[in-house]
Amino acid sequence: MAAAGQQLAAGPAITRNLSNREYLNAASALLGERLPADLQKSWTPTTQFSGFDAVPWNNLDTKAIRDITETVEALLDRAVASPKVVTCAAATAAELAYDPCARSIVEPFARRAYGRPLAQAESTALAARYDAGITLAKTSLTAPRAIFLDGLRSALGTVLLAPQFMTRVEAPPSPEFTGVRDLDAYELANRLSFMFTASLPDDELWAKAVDGSLAKDPAVLRAQTDRLLDTKTDAFVQSFMGQWFDFRAYDGAAPGTLEHTMWEESWRVMADVVREGLPVTALVRPGFTYLNQDLATHYSLDAKLSPTLTRVATLERGGVLQQGSWLTLSATPLKTSPIHRGRLVQDRLLCKAIPPPDSALFEQIKKAADAIPAGASVKERLESHRNAGPACAGCHEYMDPIGLGLEGFDMRGRLRDAYADTGKPVESASTLLGRPFARFEELNGMLAELPDYHRCVAEKLTVYSTRRIVDASANADKDLLAYLTLPVEGKPPSLRAMITRLVMSKAFRSVNHGASK
Incomplete structure (x- = not known):
């Protein structure tokens, strides 16, 4: 390996x-x-x-x-x-x-x-x-x-x-140099430190840079990576995943507020996924979350808990798409949007950015929307978008089922069976890539199994860690993503394994001064 x-x-x-x-x-x-x-x-x-x-x-x-x-x-x-x-x-x-x-x-x-x-x-x-x-x-x-x-x-x-x-x-050894070189120990220490802590190297990592062993001895690099994974997990998750999934927006909320509790739930779950070496599927479907009584009540969970966040086994919450922070931040204060949530999932979890419609396409969408009869359901409104033209159908075929699957959560991440403003029932059942699902639990399982999801986790990790663009269609980056997502004993790799593979690879330890950024 x-x-x-x-x-x-x-x-x-x-x-x-x-x-x-x-x-x-x-x-x-x-x-x-x-x-x-x-x-x-x-x-x-x-x-x-x-x-x-x-x-x-x-x-x-x-x-x-x-x-x-x-x-x-x-x-x-x-x-x-x-x-x-x-x-x-x-x-x-x-x-x-x-x-x-x-x-x-x-x-x-x-x-x-x-x-x-x-x-x-x-x-x-x-x-x-x-x-x-x-x-x-x-x-x-x-x-x-x-x-x-x-x-x-x-x-x-x-x-x-x-x-x-x-x-x-990361400067070349001379202005005219355009080749490949290994990063020196100081550059490696900086990459590692800003990756894990969003800050300068600590004393131990700095010492390994000063004596040069970080670059000379792979065992030292591996040991420092393991140490940082063990001791700096919280900082890593709060920075990397806080940006990736947006829950960092709540990190400044006052302690005791619901927003602060949602933020803490998000990073604690993800920190456990990293720390315990759980498979990447656990980001979407961990099987547990962190709750206190206020958050459990907000989620309408029948639980008797203390004011302190406690790890609780549950399939209803915990995954990023089931967390109050993401569900709130992916909605407006007044309503949810299946299209917006579906587009966010496509971008953040599947690395499939969907461009906004151009002016001509926007006019098509507007005409289709104007033709929707009053009282139409959310599902019927979405169908009108798909029917606005082939270009619309191509994007909405993927966005809409995901967004519909999350309609069972309101603007604050609470479960609902009906819309508060109209009283109409929520229709979450849909079909994604030819596979039907009835509720968000099934949707989560389907997303977690997608190869595109595994590659996207590897891509986001690489972009964050190296701050360079990853082109999944280019041969070099295609090879990197394939390497990072290699199964372990027939099962998806853990995020911890992906991190270690990336750091120990040439893609992290070396740079090409002739390559475009």
Whole structure:
């Protein structure tokens, strides 16, 4: 299996910007403390890259620039007041020189921020920034310690605003190099760390980068992957699956609210799927969920539970399409849309993006909708879309059955047999790919068995972990997805196995500087 992974093609080298969350996570790691809530604000315009965060740093508006500046100033206030950062200080004017004290603070800080050793030019520039800060501070301050901290603030501020910190770059060894190369230990550590924690490498991973063993010894890479899978599962799931399935939208909800409980249910279930090595089918059909009394009551489940979330065996809830977070976020506050939910499932679970209709097709749809008689059922309305033309039928043939299968859940993820506004019964039964189903439990089982679903899990994992586009029709990526989804003893692989296969493969450990991104 490992040998097969080394036969895969290397992916393109990546230059990617840290998202707002990643930047603040990294700053928190540098300061060695959890940042207060007032700093946990969004100040970068986040866009989507194949379903995951992307940040166009080169296209920031005035407000974003002001927010970044204010955030960095607040981070610097905390940095110069922290004994974890300021491990020495100048007590006399003679001790204001950059060496040895200031250098011993600034350079380790910059190395961890940049995720690699400093180039000589970078070291020189940071020393110059410190000296400039000292010169300016002397115009208004007299106490050596206060002057020292201002100089330190100037140098550390340069690091926090540096492109080397805000952007992860896998640079070629020379400008003219266009071949394939293995990632060095620092690049591997950064890939692993941002994959699992959306932050900088921790001390143990950093040590394996410094001694080079992470890149030289596959056993070390495997051991670090296993360690991160064991110890950073919650962070990995909250970032990766929180973006993939959108439940991250509720991570800022106040504790005790239904939204916060839904968020916690989502990531706890998925963390168990990863941690316990359950097959990828368990993301859709795990057989358990996490409930407290409030959430069980909301779901109309007959259970006596404590206020604390508890793992409960059930087939009615737990899978991503049965979770209140996804069901709420895939609906409007006033109604559900089978088309919208079906389209989301196609995109997120089957990796089949359905483009919006062009103007001509939209007119066809509008005419068909206008012809629908008053009082028509949801199912009848959907049939009118399919009958609007061959182009409509092609998409709705897949979207509509999935959306109908989820109509048994209302806008807040509660089960229903009838529509509250009309009193008409919910019609969830349909046929998907020639196979009939009556309820969402059967639909879940059908989706979990689809090869397209297994490939989509592998594709989403690869995009998130490497931040590159995956083209499932290209031979190289087709081989990668086939490798990641290979059965284990005749059964679908676990997500944990997929992660390990990806990390240990050439597709993760090497880059092709001649390949397109």
